[in-house]
Amino acid sequence: MLTGVNQRSTNAIAAQAGVGRVLAEGLPNQKASEIRLWQGIGKVVAMVGMVSTMLQR
Numbered sequence: 525m526l527t528g529v530n531q532r533s534t535n536a537i538a539a540q541a542g543v544g545r546v547l548a549e550g551l552p553n554q555k556a557s558e559i560r561l562w563q564g565i566g567k568v569v570a571m572v573g574m575v576s577t578m579l580q581r
């Protein structure tokens with residue numbers, strides 16, 4: 525789970541969703557870089573929520 529939300533909230537949501545790996549408090553450019561990294565090694569990336577900042581790039 526990759527998000528700009530604070531670590532505490534992210535951990536709580538991840539626990540409820542059964543997500544084991546979280547990266548919280550990321551800025552838009554940091555999140556975009558991480559997504560490109562995952563895609564570059566063949567991972568499938570799904571996005572949920574507000575992606576309007578990503579779409580403007």
